[in-house]
Amino acid sequence: MAACRLGGIMADFGTNGVKLQANTGTSPAGEGSGTATWTDVLFGTAGYELRAALSSGSQTLTTPSASWPSILKPASGTTLIDRMYAFSADTTGLQVTNYDGTTAHYLQFRINWDNTGTFNSAPIISAWKDNTLPAASPGTQNSAAVGGDGSSIINGTAGESGSFSLLKANAYGFGLTAAGVQQTPAANAGGTETVNGHSAAGAATTASAAWLATWQDLQAASNWIANGGTPQAVTAGLWYFCLILRIAAGMTGGTLLPVLGVQYTWI
Numbered sequence: 001m002a003a004c005r006l007g008g009i010m011a012d013f014g015t016n017g018v019k020l021q022a023n024t025g026t027s028p029a030g031e032g033s034g035t036a037t038w039t040d041v042l043f044g045t046a047g048y049e050l051r052a053a054l055s056s057g058s059q060t061l062t063t064p065s066a067s068w069p070s071i072l073k074p075a076s077g078t079t080l081i082d083r084m085y086a087f088s089a090d091t092t093g094l095q096v097t098n099y100d101g102t103t104a105h106y107l108q109f110r111i112n113w114d115n116t117g118t119f120n121s122a123p124i125i126s127a128w129k130d131n132t133l134p135a136a137s138p139g140t141q142n143s144a145a146v147g148g149d150g151s152s153i154i155n156g157t158a159g160e161s162g163s164f165s166l167l168k169a170n171a172y173g174f175g176l177t178a179a180g181v182q183q184t185p186a187a188n189a190g191g192t193e194t195v196n197g198h199s200a201a202g203a204a205t206t207a208s209a210a211w212l213a214t215w216q217d218l219q220a221a222s223n224w225i226a227n228g229g230t231p232q233a234v235t236a237g238l239w240y241f242c243l244i245l246r247i248a249a250g251m252t253g254g255t256l257l258p259v260l261g262v263q264y265t266w267i
Contacts, residue, residue, distance in 0.1 A: 150258025175239025
């Protein structure tokens with residue numbers, strides 16, 4: 001299987017008014033000590049992407065996309081992807097410091113929005129097979145001849161992942177409450193995370209100032225994370241979340257490019 005790259009979708013809060021950020025600070029990068037460094041991974045902007053790899057891989061911070069090391073599928077079961085990188089150009093990247101494929105972290109990624117817009121509804125986080133944002137087909141794997149989008153990850157496998165997406169996430173609280181209070185995590189996401197399970201069918205909705213008790217798979221409009229509140233109008237905010245990615249023996253390989261995004265309506 002070739003490297004997985006996670007891109008983004010464009011939001012309408014003004015140019016880069018809503019953006020993904022990854023923590024690329026020096027370890028432990030704000031988790032208990034040190035300082036988080038938040039690096040933009042701009043939605044819908046050429047060159048910006050998340051790349052996934054193994055810690056045993058040959059990737060560097062300047063490895064071009066075309067040379068990104070492949071990951072072999074396991075003979076059985078799944079392989080946990082334990083490295084992610086945030087790239088702003090083909091040969092310009094930084095490691096996402098606190099991503100290692102476990103639940104023992106709390107400062108990995110966040111959605112950052114500015115004070116130029118007003119949410120009309122609670123935002124959601126999900127992932128799709130490509131930037132047309134189509135519905136998922138849970139458990140369905142394309143043939144090798146048509147592989148290459150992100151459906152192998154998003155659809156999951158009927159065997160290893162129980163037809164749930166192989167990309168799991170957990171999000172913290174509301175980000176910003178309706179009263180304008182920022183909610184920032186100070187403890188690990190923890191919780192229950194399994195390859196063949198999830199938090200809820202449809203929306204897994206966050207509670208105030210808390211992580212989800214069970215991680216949710218990100219599977220287009222089948223399964224997603226919903227913010228439990230609508231953030232205060234024209235007020236900047238930050239919504240924190242963590243990811244876990246696997247590959248499975250039963251999936252179709254290829255250059256897999258799922259799209260990670262945030263959706264909402266606005267006034």
